[in-house]
Amino acid sequence: MKGIVWILAFLSCIGANAQSEDSAMMRKIADQVLSSPAAYENLRVLCKNVGARLAGSPGMLKAEAWGQKALEAAGADKVWLQECMVPNWNRGGKDEAWYSIKEGKNVKKTALDILALGNSMGTGAKGLLLPAILINDFNELEARQAEVKGKIVVFNNIFDPKNLNTFRSYMESGAYRRQGPSLAAKYGASAVLIRSITASTDNNPHTGGLLYDSAYPKIPAAAMGLKDADELIAQLRAGKEITIFYKSNAGFQPDAVGHNVIGELTGSEFPDRYITVGGHLDSWDPAEGAHDDGAGCVHSIEVLRALKAIGYKPRHTIKVVLFANEENGMRGGHKYADEARAKGEKHVFALESDAGGFTPRSFGFSLPKDKLRNIRAWVPLFEPYGVTQFADGGGGADIGPLRAALGTPIAGFNPDGARYFDLHHARNDVFENVNKRELDLGALNMALLIYMVDKYGL
Amino acid sequence: MKGIVWILAFLSCIGANAQSEDSAMMRKIADQVLSSPAAYENLRVLCKNVGARLAGSPGMLKAEAWGQKALEAAGADKVWLQECMVPNWNRGGKDEAWYSIKEGKNVKKTALDILALGNSMGTGAKGLLLPAILINDFNELEARQAEVKGKIVVFNNIFDPKNLNTFRSYMESGAYRRQGPSLAAKYGASAVLIRSITASTDNNPHTGGLLYDSAYPKIPAAAMGLKDADELIAQLRAGKEITIFYKSNAGFQPDAVGHNVIGELTGSEFPDRYITVGGHLDSWDPAEGAHDDGAGCVHSIEVLRALKAIGYKPRHTIKVVLFANEENGMRGGHKYADEARAKGEKHVFALESDAGGFTPRSFGFSLPKDKLRNIRAWVPLFEPYGVTQFADGGGGADIGPLRAALGTPIAGFNPDGARYFDLHHARNDVFENVNKRELDLGALNMALLIYMVDKYGL
Numbered sequence: 001m002k003g004i005v006w007i008l009a010f011l012s013c014i015g016a017n018a019q020s021e022d023s024a025m026m027r028k029i030a031d032q033v034l035s036s037p038a039a040y041e042n043l044r045v046l047c048k049n050v051g052a053r054l055a056g057s058p059g060m061l062k063a064e065a066w067g068q069k070a071l072e073a074a075g076a077d078k079v080w081l082q083e084c085m086v087p088n089w090n091r092g093g094k095d096e097a098w099y100s101i102k103e104g105k106n107v108k109k110t111a112l113d114i115l116a117l118g119n120s121m122g123t124g125a126k127g128l129l130l131p132a133i134l135i136n137d138f139n140e141l142e143a144r145q146a147e148v149k150g151k152i153v154v155f156n157n158i159f160d161p162k163n164l165n166t167f168r169s170y171m172e173s174g175a176y177r178r179q180g181p182s183l184a185a186k187y188g189a190s191a192v193l194i195r196s197i198t199a200s201t202d203n204n205p206h207t208g209g210l211l212y213d214s215a216y217p218k219i220p221a222a223a224m225g226l227k228d229a230d231e232l233i234a235q236l237r238a239g240k241e242i243t244i245f246y247k248s249n250a251g252f253q254p255d256a257v258g259h260n261v262i263g264e265l266t267g268s269e270f271p272d273r274y275i276t277v278g279g280h281l282d283s284w285d286p287a288e289g290a291h292d293d294g295a296g297c298v299h300s301i302e303v304l305r306a307l308k309a310i311g312y313k314p315r316h317t318i319k320v321v322l323f324a325n326e327e328n329g330m331r332g333g334h335k336y337a338d339e340a341r342a343k344g345e346k347h348v349f350a351l352e353s354d355a356g357g358f359t360p361r362s363f364g365f366s367l368p369k370d371k372l373r374n375i376r377a378w379v380p381l382f383e384p385y386g387v388t389q390f391a392d393g394g395g396g397a398d399i400g401p402l403r404a405a406l407g408t409p410i411a412g413f414n415p416d417g418a419r420y421f422d423l424h425h426a427r428n429d430v431f432e433n434v435n436k437r438e439l440d441l442g443a444l445n446m447a448l449l450i451y452m453v454d455k456y457g458l
Numbered sequence: 459m460k461g462i463v464w465i466l467a468f469l470s471c472i473g474a475n476a477q478s479e480d481s482a483m484m485r486k487i488a489d490q491v492l493s494s495p496a497a498y499e500n501l502r503v504l505c506k507n508v509g510a511r512l513a514g515s516p517g518m519l520k521a522e523a524w525g526q527k528a529l530e531a532a533g534a535d536k537v538w539l540q541e542c543m544v545p546n547w548n549r550g551g552k553d554e555a556w557y558s559i560k561e562g563k564n565v566k567k568t569a570l571d572i573l574a575l576g577n578s579m580g581t582g583a584k585g586l587l588l589p590a591i592l593i594n595d596f597n598e599l600e601a602r603q604a605e606v607k608g609k610i611v612v613f614n615n616i617f618d619p620k621n622l623n624t625f626r627s628y629m630e631s632g633a634y635r636r637q638g639p640s641l642a643a644k645y646g647a648s649a650v651l652i653r654s655i656t657a658s659t660d661n662n663p664h665t666g667g668l669l670y671d672s673a674y675p676k677i678p679a680a681a682m683g684l685k686d687a688d689e690l691i692a693q694l695r696a697g698k699e700i701t702i703f704y705k706s707n708a709g710f711q712p713d714a715v716g717h718n719v720i721g722e723l724t725g726s727e728f729p730d731r732y733i734t735v736g737g738h739l740d741s742w743d744p745a746e747g748a749h750d751d752g753a754g755c756v757h758s759i760e761v762l763r764a765l766k767a768i769g770y771k772p773r774h775t776i777k778v779v780l781f782a783n784e785e786n787g788m789r790g791g792h793k794y795a796d797e798a799r800a801k802g803e804k805h806v807f808a809l810e811s812d813a814g815g816f817t818p819r820s821f822g823f824s825l826p827k828d829k830l831r832n833i834r835a836w837v838p839l840f841e842p843y844g845v846t847q848f849a850d851g852g853g854g855a856d857i858g859p860l861r862a863a864l865g866t867p868i869a870g871f872n873p874d875g876a877r878y879f880d881l882h883h884a885r886n887d888v889f890e891n892v893n894k895r896e897l898d899l900g901a902l903n904m905a906l907l908i909y910m911v912d913k914y915g916l
Contacts, residue, residue, distance in 0.1 A: 034619045040659070161492045161895070164842050201498070201894050359817065359874045384622050388846045416817045416874065418895040436659050437619070437876040 022381060022455070025312075026448050030385060032306045033444035039302040040436040042070050043295065043357070047288035047431035054118075054285045055325035056088025056256040063281050064259050067297065067322045071263030074305035076320070079263040084335035086258035086325040089119055091285055092249030095222060097193075099132065099232055099244045112232065113225040114193065115207040115286060116248040117177060118328045121218045123191065127247030128152065128220070130190050134236035138175075141183060149188030152244045155180050156233050159199040159421065166199075166417040167355075170424075173197050174208070181221040182213035191246055192221040195229040200422035203227040207284050208425045209328045220248055258324040260332045265304055267317040276319045276336075276350035277303050277450055280326030280398055287429040291420065294431075295357030295439060297322050299413070302443035303450050314454045316348055323398040326354070333398035337405040347408040349453045352396025353446060356423075357439040358415035360386035363449060364394020367409035371458055378452055387445045409458050411449070415442055480913070481839060483770075484906050488843060490764045491902035497760040498894040500528050501753065501815070505746035505889035512576075512743045513783035514546025514714040521739050522717050525755065525780045529721030532763035534778070537721040542793035544716035544783040547577055549743055550707030553680060555651075557590065557690055557702045570690065571683040572651065573665040573744060574706040575635060576786045579676045581649065585705030586610065586678070588648050592694035596633075599641060607646035610702045613638050614691050617657040617879065624657075624875040625813075628882075631655050632666070639679040640671035649704055650679040653687040658880035661685040665742050666883045667786045678706055716740075716782040718790045723762055725775040734777045734794075734808035735761050735908055738784030738856055745887040749878065752889075753815030753897060755780050757871070760901035761908050772912045774806055781856040784812070788855055795859035805866040807911045810854025811904060814881075815897040816873035818844035821907060822852020825867035829916055836910055845903045867916050869907070873900055 033039070050066050053059035064081065071079045097112040116122075133151045135141050141148070157176035163169045174197045181192045196206035203225035212218045224232065236242055261281060267273065279296020283289020300320045307314065324332030340347060351363075365372050369392070376390050395403060395410035402408045415438070423429040491497070508524050511517035522539065529537045555570040574580075591609045593599050599606070615634035621627045632655045639650045654664035661683035670676045682690070694700055719739060725731065737754020741747020758778045765772065782790030798805060809821075823830050827850070834848050853861060853868035860866045873896070881887040 030622070031620045161898075162489050164488070164844075166895075199895070359876050386622075418817050418899060419893050422893065422895075435877050435880065437624075437657070437880075440619075441876060 019381070022452070025451065026381060028310050029306055029447050029451060030444050032310050033302060033440050033447060038305055039298045039439055039443050042298040042301060043290065043434060043439065044431055046294050046297065047290050051288050052285045053281065053283050053289065054090070054327065055086035055258055055282050055329060056253065057090065057285070060258055060282060064261050067261035067281055070301050071261065071304070071320060074263070074301050075308035076263030076304055077266045081259035082262055082335060082339065083257060083259050084324055084331045085255045086331050087329045088253040088256045089328055090250065090253065091116060092122060092251060096127065096247040097222065097245060099242050101235060101240045101242055110231070112228045113203055113205055114222040115205040116220065116222045116250045117181070118207050118209040118284060119212065120181070120210055120221045120248065120250050122248045122250045123220045123246055127245055128191055129243060129245045132236060132242040132244045134233060138183060141187070145187040148184060150190055152191045152193060152246060153184040153189045154232065154236060155192065155194045157195050159197055161199045166421050169199070170197055170421055177208055177223065178211045181210050181219055182216050185216040185219045189219060191219050193244070193246070194221070194223050196223045196226055196426070198226065198421045198424065198426070200226065202428070204426040204428055206424060206426040207286060220246065222246065222248065258332070260324050260336055261322040263304060263320045265308060265314050265318045267315055268313045269315040271317050273316045273346045273348050274319050275316045275348050275450060275454055276321055276399065276402070277446060278321035278323055278398060279353045280332065281322040282325050282327050284327055284425045286427045288431055290429050290431045290434050291356035291423055292425065292429055293326065293354045295434060295442065296353035298439070299353040299357070299443045299446050303447040306444070306447050307451065312451065316454050318450060318454065326397050330397055333401045337401035340402060341405045347402060347406055349458055350399040350402050350408055350410045351413065351446060351449060352399045353413040353442065354396050355413065355417065356415055356420045357434045357442055358419060359438045360413070360441050360445045361416050362387055362389035362391050362414045363411045364391040364414050365409065365411045366393060366395045366403060367458060371409065375458065382445060382448060385445050385448060386441050413442060413446055477839070480910070483909065484839060486768050487764055487905050487909060488902050490768050491760060491898050491905060496763055497756045497897055497901050500756040500759060501748065501892060501897065502889055504752050504755065505748050509746050510743045511739065511741050511747065512548070512785065513544035513716055513740050513787060514711065515548065515743070518716055518740060522719055525719035525739055528759050529719065529762070529778060532721070532759050533766035534721030534762060535724045539717035540720055540793060540797065541715060541717050542782055542789045543713045544789050545787045546711040546714045547786055548708065548711065549574055550580060550709060554585065554705040555680065555703060557700050559693060559698045559700055568689070570686045571661055571663055572680040573663040574678065574680045574708045576665050576667040576742060577670070578639070578668055578679045578706065578708050580706045580708045581678045581704055585703055586649055587701060587703045590694060590700045590702045592691060596641060599645070603645040606642060608648055610649045610651060610704065611642040611647045612690065612694060613650065613652045615653050617655055619657045624879050627657070628655055628879055635666055635681065636669045639668050639677055640674050643674040643677045647677060649677050651702070651704070652679070652681050654681040654684055654884070656684065656879045656882065656884070658684065660886070662884040662886055664882060664884040665744060678704065680704065680706065716790070718782050718794055719780040721762060721778045723766060723772050723776045725773055726771045727773040729775050731774045731804045731806050732777050733774045733806050733908060733912060734779055734857065734860070735904060736779035736781055736856060737811045738790065739780040740783050740785050742785055742883045744885045746889055748887050748889045748892050749814035749881050750883065750887055751784065751812045753892060753900065754811035756897070757811040757815070757901045757904050761905040764902070764905045765909065770909065774912050776908060776912065784855050791856035791859045795863040798860060799863040805860060805864055807916055808857040808860050808866055808868045809871065809904060809907060810857045810868070811871040811900065812854050813871065813875065814873055814878045815892045815900055816877060817896045818871070818899050818903045819874050820845055820847035820849050820872045821869045822849040822872050823867065823869045824851060824853045824861060825916060829867065833916065840903060840906060843903050843906060844899050871900060871904055
């Protein structure tokens with residue numbers, strides 16, 4: 001008995017020492033991030049000197065150059081570009097829309113603040129001038145399929161404020177953005193307008209990718225600002241005879257050459273085993289992509305910078321990846337996974353930040369349950385820094401292919417979701433709407449996780 | 459044994475039923491708050507139609523009228539005013555400051571963006587034009603006490619970004635706002651300028667109350683915006699000969715009549731046992747007091763509105779109190795406690811929201827440890843709504859006197875603290891910087907806590 005007690009005491013003492021060593025190292029990482037202007041300044045330059053950077057656009061090339069430079073300045077041992085072909089959709093100038101209500105001899109015209117959805121076809125130079133029909137949901141679309149032919153379908157897709165997880169409302173309401181156009185086209189609709197996928201209190205329209213079903217005509221589609229949408233829908237509900245004008249020059253150019261931008265800290269013990277941390281470099285065209293996903297890019301660069309700055313020598317090679325083309329193709333994520341598989345690379349873990357630069361709440365992991373159970377012992381170490389939960393399930397669009405290809409354990413950084421969809425894909429996703437401390441707290445929690453995974457494995 | 463097993467099974471079954479009943483009721487409260495415009499709209503009217511509302515000012519009276527009306531509209535069974543005398547400090551117009559650097563024959567003048575500290579005396583109509591001296595901290599003040607006489611002391615009080623709890627940085631750096639002027643006056647300084655108590659990235663000065671020590675002359679004091687402060691301090695550090703001009707007409711008028719605004723839902727079972735929930739109605743003069751503490755006021759009103767709207771009949775009387783004069787006197791909180799003691803009232807619990815309308819993180823309780831241990835069993839019910847911790851320690855400036863007078867258990871709502879001191883007491887504490895969902899999440903978590911305390915006691 002006494003022997004066992006002594007051994008237990010000894011083991012718990014090792015545990016306590018390891019924990020206090022980790023705790024001290026985490027404090028060092030935190031001090032480094034919180035007292036540095038680097039992440040916020042990187043984001044300012046990306047937003048203000050590069051701005052919008054959709055795949056195939058001139059902004060994409062400027063952003064790639066920015067990423068290389070930022071990774072070099074952060075102290076990467078190596079920085080390179082991984083080429084991949086990317087789609088090249090562009091808006092072709094300003095979208096236009098208005099509607100007119102006919103009451104007796106009077107016609108009242110009202111402007112609509114809209115954005116064509118990403119990947120949408122244009123309307124032709126003359127635009128469309130067609131009767132509107134209000135469709136509340138997909139069930140109603142089925143029930144009234146005979147009525148939509150030759151019309152502009154107005155979907156009343158509400159972003160449910162009652163869901164506690166705003167990403168759930170985004171998935172639900174977002175189905176009308178992704179599948180709505182083709183489902184309406186199936187019954188002969190000529191175009192689609194949706195409510196922007198947001199519950200924000202302003203009138204900014206929010207774009208985002210649609211997915212055409214090749215079985216049906218590719219009809220143009222756009223998102224309306226919520227105030228405009230509320231007004232239009234109220235008029236339609238009141239039975240008014242409404243005609244909508246909608247003009248967009250959007251469309252695709254031939255695919256272009258794009259790149260994942262990669263920087264690494266080479267591992268001291270296992271240089272050929274990789275830990276990936278990344279965000280996506282592309283952003284929609286109407287804004288600066290500050291939260292989506294400038295934040296994820298500078299978070300990831302800051303992980304590298306902070307670990308290097310405190311003199312930490314990672315055991316594994318830490319790769320920071322600024323992925324190409326997440327928004328409308330995910331070609332960068334697929335390229336990264338394909339090459340990893342083709343080269344037989346060993347990937348220990350991948351972490352993505354693509355939910356904004358807000359205050360930290362949790363990490364969501366996709367890895368075997370017993371491993372998740374083990375690493376939950378780390379949560380108390382994270383709590384002072386804001387992450388209070390290691391959730392079951394999560395990752396990111398760009399690292400999903402790596403998991404699919406190699407079974408790599410992955411995780412996503414989950415900041416607070418209250419404000420994300422107020423800005424997401426809209427013109428107010430700008431640097432001024434990112435808070436320095438919130439941004440820094442995200443980066444530091446990511447750095448803590450990378451440190452722990454590098455030290456203990458998974 | 460079997461009997462005991464059966465009883466245990468029965469009890470745990472009651473426990474499970476109670477929990478699922480609570481969980482359903484909490485969902486109902488949440489749906490009510492999250493789908494209502496009420497809290498956000500109340501805040502808009504308070505910010506835009508009333509605006510600044512420092513004790514004694516015309517804004518104070520307008521705010522009291524707003525509070526009465528809002529409580530009535532929320533469905534209070536009774537609304538009344540509790541009179542108390544309040545101090546009446548005012549700025550007396552725009553503060554002015556600049557500094558000049560003499561280099562050879564050239565004199566370079568630079569404007570300073572400042573705000574006189576609350577409770578500060580003015581400089582007289584001509585202002586002060588005096589040499590500046592940089593003092594980094596109170597230790598240096600002691601060491602160089604002979605040098606400050608007749609000068610304007612510039613304190614280099616840094617808001618430490620490395621503290622994980624921003625309120626700690628506020629307390630540390632804020633000592634220079636509260637005690638700095640009198641400590642400098644002790645050695646003959648003529649005025650004090652401090653860095654604003656913030657780590658924000660803009661140049662807005664932040665006011666807030668100072669506390670004069672009656673043993674020393676009451677010298678004027680003001681806070682500088684951080685960019686101006688950085689520049690001035692860099693010049694002083696470089697040894698430049700600097701003169702500062704500072705003019706303020708601030709001062710006190712005779713005390714005025716103010717009021718706590720109180721609304722109640724009368725208890726069905728214990729009408730004479732009170733649960734208090736409140737914020738403070740006053741705000742500093744340069745802004746709208748949106749987060750400080752408009753948010754706390756509308757949070758508290760929303761608790762009442764939501765419980766009433768879902769038809770909940772509280773067992774205890776729930777009093778919503780919009781306290782007078784928290785910022786520079788706390789006369790409202792003292793009045794409330796004094797009257798409660800004088801009347802022998804029974805107060806079960808008091809909750810205050812005075813840390814902004816940001817996303818929820820925790821409640822902090824001041825109550826016996828065994829009681830805190832018991833109610834921590836509720837935390838899992840709160841987690842889906844954002845509160846993940848019941849912390850030991852907390853309350854609020856306005857309910858502290860109630861605890862001191864009657865030993866009432868108290869708690870404070872702790873939203874995320876990342877952005878609070880970017881806005882606190884500054885001109886950017888406006889409605890536009892409050893997010894509807896974050897505001898609603900705070901109100902709903904407070905409503906959940908009031909519901910649980912009303913149902914189970916403490």
